[in-house]
Amino acid sequence: MKSTINLKNIFLLLLLSTLGVSCVEEEYDLGEITSPSNLNVNAQVVGQSEEMPYGDGSGTVNFSVTADNAMTYKFIYGEGVEEVSYDGNSTHSFNKNGVNDYVVTVIAYGTAGASANTTAEVTVFSDFSDPETELLLTGGSTKTWYVAVSQPAHLGVGPATGDNMDNPSYYAAVPFEKAGEEISSCLYTDELTFSMNGENIVYNYNNNGQTFFNASYAPDFGGTGAEDECLDYDSEGTINVSLSPSTSGLTGGQTTGTAINFAEDGFMSYYIGASTYEILSIDESSMHVRAVMGNDPALAWYLKFTTSQEEEEEPAPFETEYDExxxxxxxxxxxxxxxxxxxxxxxxxxxxxxxxxxxxxxxxxxxxxxxxxxxxxxxxxxxxxxxxxxxxxxxxxxxxxxxxxxxxxxxxxxxxxxxxxxxxxxxxxxxxxxxxxxxxxxxxxxxxxxxxxxxxxxxxxxxxxxxxxxxxxxxxxxxxxxxxxxxxxxxxxxxxxxxxxxxxxxxxxxxxxxxxxxxxxxxxxxxxxxxxxxxxxxxxxxxxxxxx
CATH class of the missing domain: 2.60.120.200 (Jelly Rolls)
Structure with missing residues (x-):
């Protein structure tokens, strides 16, 4: 059905009806509005077998959704955890130990915001536990992390299918590279605090009023989209965080095998549309993570953090390596x-x-x-x-x-x-x-x-x-x-x-x-x-x- 809709600002209508002022109506052609149909969800519990009917204990489920006339899909897993998928595929790890039932809501979006939704029930077994990472992340009580600005490649990007993790091949920021640049200095003032709340991990992100946004997402938050930029962003509030098995397939000591999952679209300092971060390495004072960029699954962004807030030192005079x-x-x-x-x-x-x-x-x-x-x-x-x-x-x-x-x-x-x-x-x-x-x-x-x-x-x-x-x-x-x-x-x-x-x-x-x-x-x-x-x-x- 092709619809032409009369749009008026509701506030202006109320104001004008009170003041007796007339206005000219504007008409906008929204084009064809098509709702998704034939929405189907397939859920495959990883490791499911006759011996393990509820999976291998990782708590991981692969979801595949199809629908006619759908442009994007949203998965709502509960506890504030959501994910947007462009191809209908998503992987999620449920982390409550034991065998548990979960109801997952899937929304398919078509043109002009038209949508259809359904639910899928899954029964999953999880026995995932990583007390060492939990202790290092939170200090057993509470711990605050900062971007490791003095380290090479504290911000970087490389292929998502595997790369030089410590020095990504596409881009690796040099120490203090962003310091003093008006558009990006906010990256270096972030405070990321992980705390234990009973048996659960909670997270507070203090961005001092501004967040460093990837250019692809900046327009959604009032930016130009021409480059990465600092934008006003309300970071108040504490959200839930869980640990789960990493699903990247990296091996050979490149990863700890654990990922951090943030509820309510939480993220770590640099906004790239991702809420799951794979922990490549972590110890008492340093952490190296990566996340697949939400709008480009071929790329992974890398971040390094430290527990001490670093200040830029006066640069030493340049010393050449070559004098002959x-x-x-x-x-x-x-x-x-x-x-x-x-x-x-x-x-x-x-x-x-x-x-x-x-x-x-x-x-x-x-x-x-x-x-x-x-x-x-x-x-x-x-x-x-x-x-x-x-x-x-x-x-x-x-x-x-x-x-x-x-x-x-x-x-x-x-x-x-x-x-x-x-x-x-x-x-x-x-x-x-x-x-x-x-x-x-x-x-x-x-x-x-x-x-x-x-x-x-x-x-x-x-x-x-x-x-x-x-x-x-x-x-x-x-x-x-x-x-x-x-x-x-x-x-x-x-x-x-x-x-x-x-x-x-x-x-x-x-x-x-x-x-x-x-x-x-x-x-x-x-x-x-x-x-x-x-x-x-x-x-x-x-x-x-x-x-x-």
């Missing part, structure tokens, strides 16, 4: 074309970025001891701008070391200079699997900001892994742009100040040879709008050095 100069370009002679390759043209789709320039061999030259790459507003092979792009591909490639460039950058809206590196196997594996290291990027539309960025599987394009730093006189003075790359980390600096650090992990593409690229682009996805009055501007590089 192994390669340099001082640009005192004409450009060495046996070393530097010119890449010409506009590439495919503006070098994959909608760039507006045409690269030539004429826009790069050595002048007064500096390499000068100039972007010009001039018609070139059908494009409105010309510039140059040079690389050391096949001529100089290396793995690990410190790269240092002393450079002065172009200016003008639309300019996009870069000093960067690309994995030497890009032709075989493609981008971003090859990896990319942007030692320095700058855009004239944001004159005082320098970017250091990494592109790799899971973090590329607009979701790349990077940092920024504000400097003065980027286009009128020389600054030293540095990237130090080791098997353990990649660090970005300007004039000796660290502004971004990446924890290099064994699964990253940054364990192979890379080559250098220098260019000045115009416009494109990152360069942005070009000033109509732009004529020309140059990136000048005094030297380029590699230490190992």
């Amino acid at each position: 100069l192994v390669w340099d370009q001082e640009f005192e002679e004409p450009l060495d074309t046996d070393l530097w390759n010119f890449e010409t043209g506009n590439g495919e789709n503006g070098w994959g970025n909608q760039e507006k320039q045409y690269y030539t061999t004429e826009n790069a030259e050595v002048v007064d001891g500096n390499l000068v790459i100039t972007a010009k507003a001039e018609e070139t092979s059908g494009f409105d701008y010309s510039s140059s792009r040079i690389t050391t591909e096949d001529n100089y490639e290396f793995m690990y070391g410190r790269v240092e460039a002393r450079a002065k950058l172009p200016e003008g809206a639309g300019t996009w200079p870069a000093i960067w590196m690309l994995g030497s196997n890009y032709a075989e594996v493609g981008w971003p699997d090859s990896g990319e290291i942007d030692i320095m990027e700058h855009v004239g539309n944001d004159q005082n900001t320098i970017h250091g960025t990494l592109h790799y599987p899971g973090r590329s394009g607009g979701n790349a892994d990077g940092g920024t730093i504000e400097i003065e006189n980027a286009s009128s003075e020389f600054h030293i742009y540095t990237m130090e790359w080791s098997p353990e980390r990649i660090v970005f600096l300007v004039d000796g100040e660290v502004y971004h650090t990446y924890t290099n992990n064994p699964n990253s593409p940054y364990h192979q040879d890379f080559f250098l690229i220098l260019n000045v682009a115009m416009g494109g996805n990152f360069g942005g709008a070009i000033d109509a009055a732009f004529e020309e501007s140059s990136m000048e590089i005094d030297y380029l050095r590699v230490y190992q």
Whole structure:
């Protein structure tokens, strides 16, 4: 049935009827409203057999629900525990010891909120007990946990099917990475208190008024959804918590085998739409957990906690691991074309970025001891701008070391200079699997900001892994742009100040040879709008050095 519904604000109706003020009615076409039908629930008690008719003692039940015209399903297990499923599948562990009967309510939702519901009764045997974890979690009475901000990978993300648990491969926050950032500093002030209430565990989450929300869920709580952000969230109240067997299938010491289940949609500091957290490790003062992200079951988010609230210490001066100069370009002679390759043209789709320039061999030259790459507003092979792009591909490639460039950058809206590196196997594996290291990027539309960025599987394009730093006189003075790359980390600096650090992990593409690229682009996805009055501007590089 197709319905057109007259919507009025009830409060306004009452007010207007009192004041005698008229209003114009608005009509909204809600489209086809279809209620789910043929709702069926199948419940399979794990380990059920003739010898164990109520299961193997884990208390775990696999639910599978089908319905015509259903978009999502909600499982209501009781005691405030609920779960939303998009495919109708859910696994739940009932933790009351012994053989017990449970009534589970399942709601199927169709379009425009139309729904149908049913119940399923299950009889389950549970003898799960983990007194050691219970004692470590609560201290036997009450214990408060904090995000372990000084530890690498205190917040991380990796595949849900198994990963380097201590250093997730997709993303691993460096110590204090979020400190001082307005959008995310609230993560570090959370207090998570677990207490014993008789034989039960209860949980109190004190977020000091704000919670750090994953970007996918932020719009539901008044956020923009453009990025992870701190949002106002009422965290008052105590909720029930239970322990159950972990169902992830992880083995080999990667997990304790126990999961924490939060009633009433409870969660641990970072909101990702999950209420069950697998305990990977726990001792008297530290805890490492992970949860599968609610809207993407292929991902798991990782969190580390500690029992001491940590404060950021003054960072120690950067100490390089590499001090032997192994390669340099001082640009005192004409450009060495046996070393530097010119890449010409506009590439495919503006070098994959909608760039507006045409690269030539004429826009790069050595002048007064500096390499000068100039972007010009001039018609070139059908494009409105010309510039140059040079690389050391096949001529100089290396793995690990410190790269240092002393450079002065172009200016003008639309300019996009870069000093960067690309994995030497890009032709075989493609981008971003090859990896990319942007030692320095700058855009004239944001004159005082320098970017250091990494592109790799899971973090590329607009979701790349990077940092920024504000400097003065980027286009009128020389600054030293540095990237130090080791098997353990990649660090970005300007004039000796660290502004971004990446924890290099064994699964990253940054364990192979890379080559250098220098260019000045115009416009494109990152360069942005070009000033109509732009004529020309140059990136000048005094030297380029590699230490190992």
